[in-house]
Amino acid sequence: LKNRSAKRNWILSAAIPTPDGVFRASFSEQGLIWLGFPSHRVFRLVISPPGGNLAGDLARWVLLTQAALQNALAGVALDDLPPLDLSAGTPFQRRVWTALCAILPGETRTYAQLALAVGQPQASRAVGQACGANPIPVLIPCHRVVAAHGGLGGFSAGLKWKQLLLAREGIGFSYIERGVARRWS
């Protein structure tokens, strides 16, 4: 999420170790507000001290996030998630993100199908934009949205992540040649 309004509400940024690297999870008072792929950037851990009884919630949310992330990276369906704070999104974006959560592991939709699902059949391109703005990738499975002609489509964090995540769910794409990956299973 490029917008800084989401960051303003952060109270904790936590490291989430996984077999695929250390992800970063940021939490607001409402729950998980942002999830980032492993990178070399340096992060400060505590943004501001949690007040009230929030500390207990945060500790639980971090563990829930870690468990969910490991399941997702293994291509397994998610049982329970921490509360998700999607308040930074526009109404349209939130409709898209909600619709994404209905796509199960091993399934895919095209951007056009998702546009239809949110009641804007012509907005396939805007859907792609909303997918790119997904603040909680992997857990909100924007990687399961692919191009209508059989290609991978795009992915903000880089297509190799999209390819990997889909592969873990049994969906194979060939290496990316000339920008168009071919689906082989």
Place this chain on the structure above:
DNA sequence: AAACGGCAAAATG
């Protein structure tokens, strides 16, 4: 008001 995308279908070679 204009430009910009994780798009898609049609047209073109």
Place this chain on the structure above:
DNA sequence: CATTTTGCCGTTT
């Protein structure tokens, strides 16, 4: 087949 053109729509600047 591959590449280009045209239409679309929410968001950003």
